[in-house]
Amino acid sequence: MDTPGATARPRFQVTIEDSGERFACAEGLPVLKAMTALGGRGIPSGCHGGGCGVCKVRVLEGDYRTAAMSREHVSAEEEAGGVALACRLYPASDLRLKVLGMMHRAVEARRYGLV
Amino acid sequence: MGVMRIGHVDLRVLDIDEALNHYVNILGMIETDRDDAGNVYLKGWDEWDQYSLILNPSDRAGMNSIAYKVEKDSDLDAFEKRIADWGVAVDRVAAGALHNCGRAIRFNLPSGHEMYLFAEKAFVGKSVGAVNPDPWPEDIKGAGVHWLDHALLMCELNPEKGINKVEETTRFLREVLDFYLAEQVTAGPNGEIQAATWLFRTTTPHDIALVGGPRPGLHHLAFFLDEWNDVLKAADTMGRKGVKIDVTPQRHGITRGCTIYFFDPSGNRNETFAGLGYLAQPDMPPITWTEDQLWRGIFYHVGEEAGSFTSVYT
Ligand code: FES
Ligand SMILES: [Fe+2]
Numbered sequence: 214m215d216t217p218g219a220t221a222r223p224r225f226q227v228t229i230e231d232s233g234e235r236f237a238c239a240e241g242l243p244v245l246k247a248m249t250a251l252g253g254r255g256i257p258s259g260c261h262g263g264g265c266g267v268c269k270v271r272v273l274e275g276d277y278r279t280a281a282m283s284r285e286h287v288s289a290e291e292e293a294g295g296v297a298l299a300c301r302l303y304p305a306s307d308l309r310l311k312v313l314g315m316m317h318r319a320v321e322a323r324r325y326g327l328v
Numbered sequence: 329m330g331v332m333r334i335g336h337v338d339l340r341v342l343d344i345d346e347a348l349n350h351y352v353n354i355l356g357m358i359e360t361d362r363d364d365a366g367n368v369y370l371k372g373w374d375e376w377d378q379y380s381l382i383l384n385p386s387d388r389a390g391m392n393s394i395a396y397k398v399e400k401d402s403d404l405d406a407f408e409k410r411i412a413d414w415g416v417a418v419d420r421v422a423a424g425a426l427h428n429c430g431r432a433i434r435f436n437l438p439s440g441h442e443m444y445l446f447a448e449k450a451f452v453g454k455s456v457g458a459v460n461p462d463p464w465p466e467d468i469k470g471a472g473v474h475w476l477d478h479a480l481l482m483c484e485l486n487p488e489k490g491i492n493k494v495e496e497t498t499r500f501l502r503e504v505l506d507f508y509l510a511e512q513v514t515a516g517p518n519g520e521i522q523a524a525t526w527l528f529r530t531t532t533p534h535d536i537a538l539v540g541g542p543r544p545g546l547h548h549l550a551f552f553l554d555e556w557n558d559v560l561k562a563a564d565t566m567g568r569k570g571v572k573i574d575v576t577p578q579r580h581g582i583t584r585g586c587t588i589y590f591f592d593p594s595g596n597r598n599e600t601f602a603g604l605g606y607l608a609q610p611d612m613p614p615i616t617w618t619e620d621q622l623w624r625g626i627f628y629h630v631g632e633e634a635g636s637f638t639s640v641y642t
Contacts, residue, residue: 257639262592282342328523
């Protein structure tokens with residue numbers, strides 16, 4: 214019998230190489246969504262729509278598919294080479310990722326108000 | 329005479345069906361037209377011109393251009409001259425080049441954003457009509473936004489290199505297009521850097537806003553709602569539909585607006601903005617927010633950076 218809220222979907226393990234952070238991501242869920250839902254912070258989180266580019270990662274290992282991503286942030290060559298936006302990245306196996314996005318901007322001290 | 333209000337924004341989207349679902353079913357805009365290039369035109373129920381938003385299918389997100397409506401056709405000639413005299417290149421655009429609009433002029437703001445001025449656009453009318461109208465239409469969807477209210481443009485700010493496109497663009501808007509300054513943020517050791525501005529032509533605190541950042545872009549498009557309770561209901565709709573919310577309902581110190589920041593399915597930031605703030609008039613003394621109170625100005629309750637306000641935009 215099904216427990217309410219339980220999911221029969223397969224879950225994959227996502228490992229962020231930079232921080233060693235590991236979390237589960239159900240099939241059909243974008244990696245960034247799975248991470249933020251669990252309170253993870255290893256990948257910078259922004260628009261969740263493939264438009265802003267802050268969640269850019271390189272997939273070092275594993276199978277996946279992606280939804281539309283802004284060409285401003287991921288070129289066709291990069292895409293072919295395993296670069297993706299984590300908010301548009303759906304795992305099809307366990308994944309190992311390296312963060313390429315603009316994490317440094319979030320921690321760098323601002324000198325002039327907003328920049 | 330002069331600029332009346334924001335006319336429309338031409339917005340790039342990665343998936344037109346997802347974008348339409350967002351702007352129609354979640355924000356409550358109305359599709360009014362399409363063209364052969366696949367662009368879709370939308371308006372709010374309280375707007376009378378044919379469209380205030382163009383959804384442009386593209387392989388990237390962000391804004392193509394922003395347009396303001398002037399009162400008289402002859403204003404276009406006057407502005408063409410003033411813009412050129414200020415040293416900005418300006419083109420004449422034939423009637424129809426802007427979809428269902430009369431002739432227009434086109435130029436780039438000092439910040440690099442492309443802007444159009446036009447005087448005429450096809451008329452559709454408010455959903456409630458103009459004779460004995462109801463206060464709101466019955467078939468409203470989602471947040472039921474009234475109109476496109478303003479846009480916030482990110483402008484390059486790099487004081488070490490002597491670049492301040494906020495200051496330059498603000499000066500252009502005031503000196504050439506007769507915008508008025510409602511509020512500003514000052515930064516730097518002696519507050520000498522104008523880091524953000526809010527400018528108006530209507531009687532509300534802003535019809536355009538400029539904020540300094542590392543590169544130019546679109547920070548957000550804002551849609552008008554009556555009041556705080558509408559903001560809460562809009563957030564309920566977003567929660568139900570799984571919209572990515574950046575900043576939950578709260579109050580801006582700057583402009584006094586009640587706000588939610590969220591993203592469309594292509595990652596373009598939207599805002600639903602309620603309340604007219606205060607009566608903005610040409611003789612109103614501009615309000616200044618100092619760097620130490622900057623975040624109080626932006627998010628009045630917490631007084632801290634929330635969401636991904638300055639680092640994330642398209
Ligand atoms: S969070 Fe903006 S592109 Fe992924
Ligand atoms: Fe706004």
